[in-house]
Amino acid sequence: MTLAHHAAPLDAPDLQSALDALRAHGLRVSASRRQVLARLYADRRPRTAEELADGGDVASVYRNLDTLEAIGLVRHVHLGHGPGLYSLAHADADFVTCERCGAYEAVAPERLAAAKDAIERELGYRPRFTHFPIVGLCAGCKESHAHP
Amino acid sequence: MTLAHHAAPLDAPDLQSALDALRAHGLRVSASRRQVLARLYADRRPRTAEELADGGDVASVYRNLDTLEAIGLVRHVHLGHGPGLYSLAHADADFVTCERCGAYEAVAPERLAAAKDAIERELGYRPRFTHFPIVGLCAGCKESHAHP
DNA sequence: ACGTAGTTGCGACCCACTTGCAATTGCGAG
DNA sequence: CTCGCAATTGCAAGTGGGTCGCAACTACGT
Numbered sequence A, B: 001m002t003l004a005h006h007a008a009p010l011d012a013p014d015l016q017s018a019l020d021a022l023r024a025h026g027l028r029v030s031a032s033r034r035q036v037l038a039r040l041y042a043d044r045r046p047r048t049a050e051e052l053a054d055g056g057d058v059a060s061v062y063r064n065l066d067t068l069e070a071i072g073l074v075r076h077v078h079l080g081h082g083p084g085l086y087s088l089a090h091a092d093a094d095f096v097t098c099e100r101c102g103a104y105e106a107v108a109p110e111r112l113a114a115a116k117d118a119i120e121r122e123l124g125y126r127p128r129f130t131h132f133p134i135v136g137l138c139a140g141c142k143e144s145h146a147h148p
Numbered sequence C: 001a002c003g004t005a006g007t008t009g010c011g012a013c014c015c016a017c018t019t020g021c022a023a024t025t026g027c028g029a030g
Numbered sequence D: 001c002t003c004g005c006a007a008t009t010g011c012a013a014g015t016g017g018g019t020c021g022c023a024a025c026t027a028c029g030t
Helices: A015-024 A031-042 A049-053 A058-070 A109-123 A138-144 B016-022 B031-042 B049-053 B058-070 B107-123 B138-145
Strands: A074-077 A085-089 A096-097 A106-108 A126-128 A134-137 B073-077 B085-088 B094-098 B105-107 B127-128 B134-137
Touching: A015 A031, A015 B094, A031 A058, A031 A085, A031 B085, A049 A058, A058 A074, A096 A109, A109 A126, A109 B107, A134 B107, B016 B031, B031 B049, B031 B058, B031 B085, B049 B058, B058 B073, B094 B107, B105 B107, B107 B127
Parallel strands: A096 A134, B094 B134
Antiparallel strands: A074 A085, A096 A106, A126 B134, A134 B127, B073 B085, B094 B105
16 A cells, blocks of 8 residues: 655646646646646645536546646645645645644745654654645644643 | 544553443443454554454444544554554554555654654644654665666 | 443445546647 | 547546444443
């Protein structure tokens, strides 16, 4: 049960270069693909497949997210028990979420360099927090936990 | 969408003390609960609800795992896209899994103290890797990745 | 041994995808 | 520009993992 479809992120800073990348991989630029990518570039935060489909056919959207993920344009994260959230892969970010209040944020990978090095030194694994987030108590919830 | 049912682990080193803990919480010791706990104490590794049900009624097993989790006897981890894996909460362990080969291991929380401190210093979150694992490339897969 | 609230087991149901397949369409060749 | 056809879509049906309603059953205090 390995983690599906992990490809190196492909650098496509805007919608146009993403569509070019599609064609460069011998894939077609269809309406559904254009829509999914347009939405992801428009509001740069992780979205569910439902949201990206926006009333259209979800099956196609899932298939497209799969192929976009396979070529490294898109990735997805599981922040909790709900549906997966898809985002652009070139906006490389790690995720943190609070187990108590459910808040989450994307953090620049550099900020976790020290922690990742510590993990690699201790376990031999080079970690990333892009598929599953770091789960913990945020500052606010640590507070209210101490004074219940 | 917060992470469900996270209770402080309850220290019950053996089956008998777990059953006592159940009664202490005003809960009944039913056949299904006895079976689930017996299995978890017998082979101490994370198990799916299916496995724990072993042909019996899975719905009851899920309900019981829920209540056992609520009182801190049990916890569950999501190692990938498959079903959740349940284990005893008192055997407190963090998890690491390899994104390439799917291998996973439980690691003693102390070994990750430095990394967790680094994360808390940088992000303000006090992390645990018991619900979602640390995902990364294991030593073996880093190797074969470098020489494909 | 009894009463009853807690639990079970079954079936139906829900959500998040996935798949089979006929109809459609992007796009390179002519 | 328009043909040809493989890639892609849209729908419907299916699957895996988990939840829920409810009548029957049972653990446990009295």
